[in-house]
Amino acid sequence: MVVGEIILRSTDKAKTVELEGRVHSISGDLVDKVTALWCALDRAHFSVARTLINLGKADVNHGPLHPLLIDATIRGRLDIVEFLVENDYADINETKTNDENKSNCLIIAASHGHTQIIEYLIKKNVELESKTCVDENTALAVAAIGGHLESLRLLYMTGASSNMGNHTKKTPIALAAENNQLDVVNFLLEQNHDHATFDDLELGVALHILSHKGTEEYKPEWVIQILRHSFIKRTQLNISKIIAESIAVYNFQKECQSIDELDQIQHNADRLYIEALLIQERILVLRKDESLFTLLFEQTNELIGKGEFDRCLDLTLHIFHLCQQFEVHNCHQQFFWVFYTMFNSKMSIPVDRFWETCDLVFKPSQENSNDFHKRDARYLLATAGKMNHSEISLILRELNLSEDCVANIYNHGSYPQGTCTPKSDRDLIIVTRSSQSPLKFQSDFDYFHGFELHKLFNKYDVCVYSVENFQLALEKNYLFCVQCLFLPDEFKIKEEIDFRITYLEKYYNTVRIKEVAFYEMLSSFNLLNRPQDAFYPKCSSTENETNQPLSDFIFKNLFHGIRFLDIGEQLIQTRSVHDFTRVSYILDEMKDIRGDPTDESNKHRVVEYVRKKSVEFKSKLDALVPTNIIKGIFKVHITFDCKPNSEQVIEKLKKTCQNTKYKIAFIQLCADKKKNNLQQLIAFSYYHGEYPSIIEHCERKIHEQFKNFNILRIQIKSLGSNEGVPQTDIEKQLFWNEKTCYFEFHYRIVLKQELDGNFLKFLQKRCESYSTYKLYLSPYAFKQIDHKKFHYIITMRLFDVGRNEAFQMNNQVVKYYKRISFLPSKVEPEFIVYDTNIDLMKAENA
Known part of the structure; x- marks a missing residue:
């Protein structure tokens, strides 16, 4: 009555009913996040629980961790389970844990060994074979893992399967053995006493050896214990083994047929490993289980890693014969990787035997191929290039393309390149007669563009082009597509249109x-x-x-x-x-x-x-x-070290330059007289010629003529108007050194006297204020020897543009100076093609 009154008087029934708290359960445990309904059920106050559910609409799925039916099952509370089920408050098959396994109450009861709850659930027609989501274990399997023999016996006698494997194909007997539950193992062996049950047990041991040998997880004592136990039970139940003949791939060893034989090898890890291989093959061959091939191919990789190539070839032949025996035809790629990995190893391989085995394995797939049996990587890659028609059909169906509308299919990428790995996707280009929107190229350069790319089945990267767009890509010489025209025939899956003729005649x-x-x-x-x-x-x-x-x-x-x-x-x-x-x-x-x-x-x-x-x-x-040939006039600019006696060096240089084309100039690296002046001495001249041959010619002449001077720097500058100066930005970026080849625009200011500091600051600010075009004030006054006039230089350097853009920028700069009534007397556009000391430019700007 009280609970009902509280609910009726509450302004927010849901909040009141679902309010959480912390209490001690009837067993004395402190439990957090419990509701009133959980407390009523815990103390078996079922009338209160009924009021909370019927009147207060209490949520039966709101438990501390899991729904209340699961919570009651975990705690072994049959009375609560009965209350919830009998009153149709919970569904025994649909109510599941909130964790990733999504286990129902039968699986939970089996994992805890709550036999009474299992018996009740069975009477209520619970699903016996429901599985956990992650491990895919049934109730019988989890009972086997936990060693709950009575629960397992009840499930088994009710009809639960003991042969159903989980996500790793392990059956309950293998899981029981893995967890050392020998009572469960004995029960299952005695109940089934057939080859399949013994095989499950022994296969579980074999897989443990093969997976864990040499690791901390390996349990050699357990291996011998379970195999010994299997022999004992085989003898008791008269279940014999069917032993295969010995073969070279297993060192002519046979599987043990008695405990005495097992005892002789129990301390020999390598022999136990072979025993595991023999057990694995015996069982999986009898079952025609194709997972055997995956396991055997893993063994070939281990042998390759150890450099045991003869054994690897033995095993490869053995796998090949098993494929024929099984009539298995889908191991093409695995065989390829065995041979290709061996071929690419950095160790010596048995060449003749290698190619004999390779030919034998791949002969059926190469019968209708062109002659590419040359003994090299291409032969191996050609085998990988083969794709079944069913694979192509599957891809086309996924892309909603009919075979009739597909003109060409190219298998490009890592396989023809020889860079493939076992994890490599296949790269395909499909050229279809279906229509597509025209390609849109990037604005900076008409080359890259968007295209349809589909990643299918986690193994194919498929690009789709219409015929028109593929041809447009060829027109742009898009190498991604151009390369496909010249693929070896085995990588051209379909080629109804020969684009090579069009490309070579029109676009090459x-x-x-x-x-x-x-x-x-x-x-x-x-x-x-x-x-x-x-x-x-x-x-x-x-x-x-x-x-x-x-x-x-x-x-x-x-x-x-x-x-x-x-x-x-x-x-x-x-x-x-x-x-x-x-x-x-x-x-x-x-x-x-x-x-x-x-x-x-x-x-x-x-x-x-x-x-x-x-x-x-x-x-x-x-x-x-x-592509980087320039013809025309070049300015050669030589910088000399004039320390410690500048006057003496200048006089000496004057005499050297007499009757030559060279003119001498003096650079004062600081125009402010109040500071210590740093000085440079230069000589410059003009040559007519062709770059790059002019470089060697000028350098030879310079070092002959000025051999008695300390040369700090040689610059060779093309006039900006010369033929061959890079026209476009992309041409400059692609074909010319980004650091040592650049445009310079020199804006000359003629002065009748040396520049004073105030005007220098004014000019500096003007340059800095026009930051759009990287203008800066060159910190030197330029005066030719014997001339009275000083030239003050403003320089614009452009590193990432071609002539077209550079001259447009220059026009903007000239307009700017005209606007501020400061028009230069002369503009010298140059393209620097050679600089022996680019760091000196950084010093000038410092």
């Missing part, structure tokens, strides 16, 4: 190829300057950036930059790409330098290695397609 352009190859490399280096949390920038890699750390993405794209330089070289030299594996060794070297991928300490060494390699590859392309 050596200058453009060099340009885009350099751009790919530049884009890869630009990734290094991205913040860790930035979006991944444009690139030609199909790597799924959301599934890998940024550092891995950058690492792979640095290699792709090198690879595209190589592809560019091959295209320019041969109008083809004849070897996709030519630079694959570079990725291996990068991995060796990098070491642990999670350790960032070697990142700079990897980057320096790639920079060095990129310079090497770029120089080859420069030789094939010269």
Whole structure:
């Protein structure tokens, strides 16, 4: 009555009924987060509980940790379970724990050995074979794990299966043995006494040996104990083993057939390992369980790692014959990885036997192929290039593409490159006759663009282009697509349109190829300057950036930059790409330098290695397609050390320059007379010629003519108007050194007398106020020897732009000075192509 009155008088029934507190249970335990309903049930006040549920709408799923039915089951409170079930307050099959396992009350009762609750639930038609979500264990399995024999016996006698495996395919008897519950093992053996039950037990032991040998989890005493127990029960129940003939792959050993034989090997870890392999194969072959192949292929990898190649080939042949016996045809990739890993190992392999085995295994898949049986990596990669038609059909169905509308399918990426690993996805480009929106190219350079990328089944990266868009990509010489035209035939899954003819006749352009190859490399280096949390920038890699750390993405794209330089070289030299594996060794070297991928300490060494390699590859392309040739007039600017006796050096230099083209000038590095003046002496002259050959010519002349002087710096400057000066920003960035090649605009101010400090400050402020174009005041006054006039210089230096943009900036600067009535007397535009002491410029600006 009291509870009912409280509920009726409450302004917020739900809040009142579900209010949580901390109490001592009837057993004396302090329990937190309990409600009034939990307290009523705990003390068996079922009439109060009924009022709370019926009148107060109390939530039967609101328990301290789990719903109240589960909570009561955990505590073994049959009375509460009966109350909730009989009154239809809780469903015995649908009510589950709040943890990741989502166990129902039968599984919970079995895990705690509450036989009475199990018996009640069985009467109420509980589902016997329901499983936990994570481990997929049944009630009988969890009873086996806990050694609750009476609960297990009740479940078994009621009809619960003792042969149902969990997520690791372990049956209850294997789980019981694993947890040393021998009473449960004996019961299951005696009840079933068949080959399958013994096999489950022994397979569990074998898998323990194979998985844990050499680790802290390995339990050798338990292994012998369970195997010995199995022999005893086999003898008692007259269940014999079916033993296979001895074979070379297992050192001609046979599986033990008695306790005496087991005792002889119990202290021999290697022999026990072979015993486990024999047990595993005997059982899984009888069951035609294809998981055997996964386990055997894992053994081949271990043998390769140890350099035991003959044993590995023995095992590979054995797996091949088992595949034939099982009529299994889906192990193609696993065989490939065995051979490819062995081939790429840095140890000597038995060559003749290797290729004989390889030919035997792959012969069925190569019967209709072209002749690529040359003994090299391409032969192996060609085997990997084979894709079943069913795989292609599955991909097309997922993309809603019919086979009729698909023109070409290319398998590009790591497989033809020879950089694949067992975890590598297959990279596919599908060219379809279906329509697509036209490609949109990046604004800075018409090369990178958005494209359809689909990651399918966690193993395929598929790019889809319409025929029109694929052809547009070829027009831009997009190397990602161009390379596909020259893939070996085994990597062209379908090719109804031969785009090579169109590309070579209409779009092939050596200058453009060099340009885009350099751009790919530049884009890869630009990734290094991205913040860790930035979006991944444009690139030609199909790597799924959301599934890998940024550092891995950058690492792979640095290699792709090198690879595209190589592809560019091959295209320019041969109008083809004849070897996709030519630079694959570079990725291996990068991995060796990098070491642990999670350790960032070697990142700079990897980057320096790639920079060095990129310079090497770029120089080859420069030789094939010269793009940085400038013709016209060049200004040679030589800076001399005039200390300690400047007057003497000046006189000496005057005599040297007599009757030559050189003029001498004096630079005062500080125009303020109140400060100590730092001085430089220069000589300059003009030459007509061609860059880069003019560099060697000028240097030779300079060192001959001024051999008795200490030369601090030689600069060679092209006039800004010369033919060949980089026109566009991208041309400047791709083909010219970013630090030593740049534009300079010198704005001259003619003065009749030396500049005073006040005017200097005024001019400095004017330059700083116009920050748009990196203007700064060069801190020197320039005066030719024997001239009376000083020139004060304002300089604009531009490092990342081409001539078009540089001259536009210059026009803006001149307009600015005109607006402030400070128009320069002369503007000298120059493009610096050579500088022996770039650091001197930093000193001038200091």
